[in-house]
Amino acid sequence: MWNPNLDNRQMEKRVVVGRVRPTWARNLPEVRDDDDKSEDLGAMPHSDPPSPSEHWDQHGKPDEKYDVFGKVMLLGDSGVGKTCMLVRFRDGTFLAGNYISTVGIDFRNKVVTVDGIKVKLQIWDTAGQERFRSVTHAYYRDAHALLLLYDVTNKTSFDNIRAWLGEIREYAQDDVVIMLLGNKSDSGLERAVRREEGQRLAREYQVAFMETSAKTGLNVEAAFAHVARALIAKANPVDPSRLAVRAHPTQEQRSSCPPCS
Numbered sequence: 001m002w003n004p005n006l007d008n009r010q011m012e013k014r015v016v017v018g019r020v021r022p023t024w025a026r027n028l029p030e031v032r033d034d035d036d037k038s039e040d041l042g043a044m045p046h047s048d049p050p051s052p053s054e055h056w057d058q059h060g061k062p063d064e065k066y067d068v069f070g071k072v073m074l075l076g077d078s079g080v081g082k083t084c085m086l087v088r089f090r091d092g093t094f095l096a097g098n099y100i101s102t103v104g105i106d107f108r109n110k111v112v113t114v115d116g117i118k119v120k121l122q123i124w125d126t127a128g129q130e131r132f133r134s135v136t137h138a139y140y141r142d143a144h145a146l147l148l149l150y151d152v153t154n155k156t157s158f159d160n161i162r163a164w165l166g167e168i169r170e171y172a173q174d175d176v177v178i179m180l181l182g183n184k185s186d187s188g189l190e191r192a193v194r195r196e197e198g199q200r201l202a203r204e205y206q207v208a209f210m211e212t213s214a215k216t217g218l219n220v221e222a223a224f225a226h227v228a229r230a231l232i233a234k235a236n237p238v239d240p241s242r243l244a245v246r247a248h249p250t251q252e253q254r255s256s257c258p259p260c261s
């Protein structure tokens, strides 16, 4: 269940930033976006997130317009860009500056269409800070897919990926879809982790890999499309050959090696 003790911390955070806004809205413009975009049939998140096992129906309610449902968690050290990745994917925007660490966990929905199949992604943005780990662990078990991020300008966040993969092995389902993302690939000279290092690590753990930029949008759609395809393949195990699990990168994205598995 949602930990009520976190609410106090959230309130502290809200006081610090001088705004009374739910966690998921911390980087968003004041006016809430409409939810009726054609590719976006999902509901806005609650300020009280559901328990880890709610909204778990693989096919969703019959009256909702999607074919496959999947819970996707964004994981990785604090500051690697998980929230920015979600905001870029969901809203197509990047709000630089005013970095405020996520408190607890929250989610947003987006329906994407891949290969003619509508996939509702319920995307959970987790807090990278160590003190929230016990909260996020409770949500691993129900996740269908995990996007594990590091920051290409922060070697420590890359070195910690092995520890994250260890946690995933401990707490997530064995068949969870995992994708490694080297975020902030727009950062040029500040880069501390070479693309090849990310590729090598992904190959070692047999997970897909891309470098992304929440700032420019590079590979953000492609990463979620890859996850959506993998979820479709999982939901249709009787005829997996019918579905292309591979991501289809654009020319610019090809060297990002999706998927390395």
Ligand SMILES: Nc1nc2c(ncn2[C@@H]2O[C@H](COP(=O)(O)OP(=O)(O)OP(=O)(O)O)[C@@H](O)[C@H]2O)c(=O)[nH]1
Pocket (backbone or CB within 6 Å): 076, 077, 078, 079, 080, 081, 082, 083, 084, 085, 095, 096, 097, 098, 099, 100, 101, 102, 103, 126, 127, 128, 129, 183, 184, 185, 186, 187, 212, 213, 214, 215, 216
């Ligand atoms: N240059 C660049 N900066 C980015 C990118 N993505 C995120 N940032 C910046 O990195 C900082 C942290 O981003 P967040 O999305 O809040 O990081 P987070 O992983 O959610 O952090 P926690 O909530 O603490 O776990 C912010 O200042 C962002 O503006 C990116 O792709 N490129």
